[in-house]
Amino acid sequence: xxxxATALVDVQGLVKHFPGERGYFGMGRPRAAVRAVDDVxxxxxxxxxxxxxxxxGCGKSTVGRSILRLIEPDAGRVVIDGLNVLTLGGRELxxxxxxxQIVFQDPYGSLNPRLTVRQTLAExxxxxxxxxxxxxxxxxxxxxQEVGLDPGFARSYAHELSGGQRQRVGIARALSVxxxxxxxxxxxxxxxxxVQAQVLNLLADLQQRRRLTYLFIAHDLAVVKHVADHxxxxxxxxxxxxxxxxxxYAAPRHPYTASLLSAVPVPDPKAQRPRIVLTxxxxxxxxxxxxCPFHPRCPHPKKDGRCRTEPPALREVAPGQLAACxxxxxxx
Amino acid sequence: MTEPLLRVRDLKTYFVTEHGSGTARAVxxxxxxxxxxxxxxxxxxxGCGKTVTSLSxxxxxxxxxxxIRPGSFIEFxxxxxxxxxxxxxxxxxxxxxxxxxxxxxxxLNPVFTVxxxxxxxxxxxxxxxxxxxxxxxxxxLKLVGIPDPAQRVxxxxxxxxxxxxxxxxxxxxxxxxxxxxxADEPTTALDVTIQxxxxxxxxxxxxxxxxxxxxxxxxxxxxxxSADRVVVMYxxxxxEQAPTPDLFARPLHPYTDGLLASVxxxxxxxxxxxxxxxxxxxxxxxxxxxxxxCRFHPRCPYAWDRCRDEEPPLLDASTGEPGIHSxxxxxxxxxxRRTARPVP
Numbered sequence: 098x099x100x101x102a103t104a105l106v107d108v109q110g111l112v113k114h115f116p117g118e119r120g121y122f123g124m125g126r127p128r129a130a131v132r133a134v135d136d137v138x139x140x141x142x143x144x145x146x147x148x149x150x151x152x153x154g155c156g157k158s159t160v161g162r163s164i165l166r167l168i169e170p171d172a173g174r175v176v177i178d179g180l181n182v183l184t185l186g187g188r189e190l191x192x193x194x195x196x197x198q199i200v201f202q203d204p205y206g207s208l209n210p211r212l213t214v215r216q217t218l219a220e221x222x223x224x225x226x227x228x229x230x231x232x233x234x235x236x237x238x239x240x241x242q243e244v245g246l247d248p249g250f251a252r253s254y255a256h257e258l259s260g261g262q263r264q265r266v267g268i269a270r271a272l273s274v275x276x277x278x279x280x281x282x283x284x285x286x287x288x289x290x291x292v293q294a295q296v297l298n299l300l301a302d303l304q305q306r307r308r309l310t311y312l313f314i315a316h317d318l319a320v321v322k323h324v325a326d327h328x329x330x331x332x333x334x335x336x337x338x339x340x341x342x343x344x345x346y347a348a349p350r351h352p353y354t355a356s357l358l359s360a361v362p363v364p365d366p367k368a369q370r371p372r373i374v375l376t377x378x379x380x381x382x383x384x385x386x387x388x389c390p391f392h393p394r395c396p397h398p399k400k401d402g403r404c405r406t407e408p409p410a411l412r413e414v415a416p417g418q419l420a421a422c423x424x425x426x427x428x429x
Numbered sequence: 430m431t432e433p434l435l436r437v438r439d440l441k442t443y444f445v446t447e448h449g450s451g452t453a454r455a456v457x458x459x460x461x462x463x464x465x466x467x468x469x470x471x472x473x474x475x476g477c478g479k480t481v482t483s484l485s486x487x488x489x490x491x492x493x494x495x496x497i498r499p500g501s502f503i504e505f506x507x508x509x510x511x512x513x514x515x516x517x518x519x520x521x522x523x524x525x526x527x528x529x530x531x532x533x534x535x536x537l538n539p540v541f542t543v544x545x546x547x548x549x550x551x552x553x554x555x556x557x558x559x560x561x562x563x564x565x566x567x568x569x570l571k572l573v574g575i576p577d578p579a580q581r582v583x584x585x586x587x588x589x590x591x592x593x594x595x596x597x598x599x600x601x602x603x604x605x606x607x608x609x610x611x612a613d614e615p616t617t618a619l620d621v622t623i624q625x626x627x628x629x630x631x632x633x634x635x636x637x638x639x640x641x642x643x644x645x646x647x648x649x650x651x652x653x654x655s656a657d658r659v660v661v662m663y664x665x666x667x668x669e670q671a672p673t674p675d676l677f678a679r680p681l682h683p684y685t686d687g688l689l690a691s692v693x694x695x696x697x698x699x700x701x702x703x704x705x706x707x708x709x710x711x712x713x714x715x716x717x718x719x720x721x722x723c724r725f726h727p728r729c730p731y732a733w734d735r736c737r738d739e740e741p742p743l744l745d746a747s748t749g750e751p752g753i754h755s756x757x758x759x760x761x762x763x764x765x766r767r768t769a770r771p772v773p
Contacts, residue, residue, distance in 0.1 A: 152620035260475075260713050289474035289647065294691035294708035301705065316620065323693040323706065346695070360625035361695050362650030366673045368696060375622045375627055378590050 104140040105310045106278055111137040113156075117383060129383040134170070135334035136237070141275075141327070146304070146311040148325030148342065150318055150357075154380060156334040157314045159339045161280040164312070165197055168189065177278060195225050198271035201273070202283035202310035205262035208255040214241070214266050214386050215251035221273045226369045237322060240269040245264035245299055268299065272307070282314045318361050322346055333382050333390040336411060340418035348418035352397045355429050373429075401425040433462035434641050435486070435505050435526075435609055440487045441498035442478075446717050452718035453496075455481040459736050460743075463609065468635065468642040469655030470537075470673070472649065477662040483611045486510065486643075505609075514730035524554040527602035531597075531614035532612050533612055536598060537586040539584045543597045544582035550604050570602035572632060592623035599630065606638055613645045649692055653677060661685050664724035665716060667743065671754040681746050681756040684709070684728045723759065731766055735759050751754075 112135060133156045137426030141147045149157045163170040168181060175182040181192055201207040208217060218237045222228045228236050242366040244265040252410045255263055264284065271279055281300065285293040301324065303309060315321050321328060322342060329339040330353065338351040349355040363370065375394045380386055386393050392404040403423055414425040431768055442456040442662035456478040459682060463469050471479045484490050487496055488510065503510040505526065527550075530536040538546060540725050548562035563582065570578035575597040586594055595615065600608060612631065616624035632655065635642055652659055652673065659676045661669040661684065669682040678688040678710065681748055711728045714720055723741050726732040743755040744762070760767050 158698065164616055255683060256564065257604070275701050289713075290649075290688060291474060291691050292707035292712065293707035294693075295710075297693065298705050317693075318621070319693045320696040322695060357621060358695065360621045360650065362624075362628075362654045363694065364649035364653045364689060364692055366653045366677050368653070372625060372629075374625050376626075378592055378623065379620075409534065 103142050104248060105270060106141040107142040107174075107176040107353040108140070108160075109138045109174040110165060111160060111163055111170055111175065113159050113168060113170045120208050122272045127251055130384065131381075131383045133382060134163060137173075137331075137334075137336055139327075139336065139339060140328075141278075141312060143310055143393050145302070145309050145326040146313050147166065148328040149312060149314045149331065149332035150316065150320035150321050151314060152330060152357075154379060154382060155331040156382070157331050158190070158282055159417065161282050161312060161314050165194070165199055167199070170383055180215055184320070191225075195260050195274045196276050197278040198274065199280040199282060200264075200284045202287055204260050204267055204287060205256050210255050210261055212254070213251065214253050214255075214258075217255075217266060218251075218270055218273050222275055225274050236273070240273055243303070244269045245271070245295070250325050259286055259292075260299070261295060264288060265299065268296075269338070272303065275307075276309070278310045278314045280314065281402060283316070283321060284313075286315065286317060293320075300324070318358060330357070333379065333385050334392065334419065337368055337391065337422070338418075338420045339411070340415075342419075344418050349417070350425040351391075351422050352420060352429055353391050354420075356394075356396060366409050373415055378421070390401075391422075397422070397427070399427050431464060434465045435463040435643075437461050437463075437482075437486065437503040438504075439502045440482065440485055440503065442490055442495060442501075443498060444483050444496075445494040446625045451717040454719060456485060457717050457719070459662070459665070459667055459696070461660050463641050463643055463672060464622045465608070465641055466488060466639050466646055468655055470659040471645045471662065472652055472659055472688075474647055474713055476716065478665040478716075479662050481568055482662070483528070483645050485609065485642060486526060487526060488518060491526075504652065509598075512566050514524065517677065518657070519552070523550050523602075523607075526608050526609040526611065527605070527607040528611040528613065528679035529598045529615050531617050532616075534586075534591065536593065537594060539586055541602075542583050543589070544586055547582075547597065547601050547604055550599075550601065554605050554654035565604060566600070569604050571596070572603070572634070572715075573597075573600045574626075575600075583673060591619055592626065595627055596622075596630070598632070599627075603634060603640075606639055609641050609643065610635075611643045611645070614647070615644075616647070616651065617648070631655070649689060661688075663759060664714060664719050666757060667723065668757045669755070671746075675754050679754075680718075681754070681761070682758050683726075683731055684725050687728075715727045716732050721759070731760055733759075733766065 113133050115131045115133055117130050137160055151157045153162045162168040164175050177197060177389040185193060215237055218240060219233050222233050233323045237251055241248045241250055246265050256284045285296050288296060313324055326347045328342050332353050338354045349358055356375050359373045373396050377394045388407055389409050409421045409423045411419050411421040433697055438460045440456055440459040444453040444455055446453050459482055473479045486503055497511055501511055544563060544566040546567040551557045551565050553564045567578045567582050570581055575581050575596055575658040616627050646652060656673050658672050660667055661683050671686045687709040691709060709728055720727050722738050723736040741757050741759045743757050745752055746756045746761055747754045
């Protein structure tokens with residue numbers, strides 16, 4: 098899935114380093130830079146969903162925000178529908194922003210508490226000069242209906258809504274400018290299971306109806322299995338495995354993917370699955386280990402000196418399936 | 430069966446609402462038993478009353494605005510914890526019944542070393558000297574799998590990761606070898622690989638120390654892997670309780686059934702993996718305004734007149750030993766109304 102004709106989103110060699118903080122109230126020597134995103138590449142076909150998964154601090158949210166230039170990446174190329182996002186200036190970037198939007202994790206923190214739902218939804222319409230007055234009212238009512246809310250909610254403030262209702266407003270806000278591409282950054286992880294199912298169904302309906310392309314960022318592998326066509330797994334700022342969802346879940350090739358999958362609790366007491374419990378914790382992205390970044394925790398029986406010194410390249414190990422492991426072909 | 434260690438009967442914990450005008454019946458007549466050595470899962474979504482139940486057991490409910498209603502009863506070792514004088518309660522709390530919380534970040538004191546915080550309970554309850562308590566703290570850190578315990582004992586919470594802090598919390602709770610451990614969402618704030626480590630640690634410690642665990646969680650996957658029995662809560666009440674294999678094989682309350690069906694599953698067959706999820710319509714009602722009749726009826730696909738008018742009691746649904754599987758649902762009296770899961 099490299100840059101073919103039908104890829105709506107094409108990301109090549111994306112890099113984002115955050116400078117290290119200075120100790121002693123900003124007067125000491127700066128600490129090592131945090132390599133939050135380190136040479137990340139992927140493409141998303143029009144109308145499809147790429148699931149980007151990993152644990153906290155792996156850089157998945159930074160990828161989502163860098164693509165939209167909510168954070169300025171240090172290097173790389175991001176092409177959305179033929180336009181190079183990273184070289185666009187003010188006016189053109191604003192025009193492009195209409196076509197790419199984001200939905201955030203925290204439905205409590207991402208809505209302005211002083212605005213009514215109507216004001217929240219009217220703002221993007223005004224900024225992009227899409228609708229005003231009675232026309233805006235009509236569109237707001239239609240948007241609310243589309244995300245499964247009664248148009249009467251337009252008069253409500255965020256604090257009057259439940260978590261699920263707020264997330265629907267967040268989705269309506271993103272949809273108001275009629276984007277083609279949505280970054281969904283942990284859109285359901287703050288919600289209860291029954292509400293989570295409602296919102297996941299809504300996202301699936303919207304994708305079909307509006308032919309949307311999704312970058313679905315999440316830590317929950319079961320949720321991602323449910324929504325994604327392709328999956329990319331991140332560890333310490335790098336993609337360690339990328340594959341069609343069916344292949345990745347059926348036969349993960351990177352030992353980190355395999356460990357992650359085996360650690361997910363399954364709601365079935367009869368499921369006797371071999372569980373790989375990783376030892377240790379994710380190292381600091383300011384000081385990633387030499388060689389393969391996963392080697393200190395890797396359970397692979399073939400692990401050897403090569404893993405400690407030579408960083409493995411992300412390479413095709415099965416048709417369409419890429420993994421960054423020297424021993425991806427060997428059984429775990 | 431052996432005698433229960435902890436017996437909760439008709440627990441009612443109410444709160445005065447913000448404006449002082451209403452009453453939130455957060456926990457409204459909850460009864461269950463906890464047996465020695467078992468893991469009991471207490472499951473439900475936000476606002477169902479599971480955390481308030483666990484805090485009530487240790488009388489950690491702030492009063493006001495909360496209060497435990499007269500008539501509630503929590504028996505531990507032959508005594509009602511709810512009427513115990515504060516001094517005797519303190520001898521039990523943190524000693525025989527201990528608790529770990531969801532947020533390892535905010536539940537540890539930032540200005541004391543983790544060693545001091547682990548040692549405190551041993552000094553208070555077991556009258557250990559400072560030196561002996563410090564040795565015990567190091568031993569506990571080792572028990573919960575923290576590397577270099579002799580150095581780590583002098584570290585402050587901010588010097589540790591989330592997973593490490595949760596291990597410290599567990600060490601604190603277990604320092605007096607409690608008979609009951611209440612674990613309130615112990616892995617919710619953690620990444621999945623760290624969650625697996627903590628669950629395995631709890632399992633190992635439970636086997637080694639022989640304690641009973643009350644595991645409070647919203648995650649049905651965690652329950653399936655760890656609990657012997659499950660209590661499902663909705664709207665301040667127990668709606669179903671059963672041994673874990675029974676509950677997952679034969680969920681009888683429409684809420685339990687709906688909850689299980691709405692979880693995206695890693696073990697879903699590929700054909701079903703991308704279908705629509707079953708969603709329970711609507712949302713959990715507010716604790717100050719529980720619906721009349723069965724509290725689940727506005728969201729229930731089976732509800733009929735009786736459900737709107739009359740609150741169902743917990744009915745026995747056991748196939749084997751009586752009383753081990755009970756359900757708060759009128760469907761039990763009219764099973765012909767239950768069809769294949771209807772589309773809501």
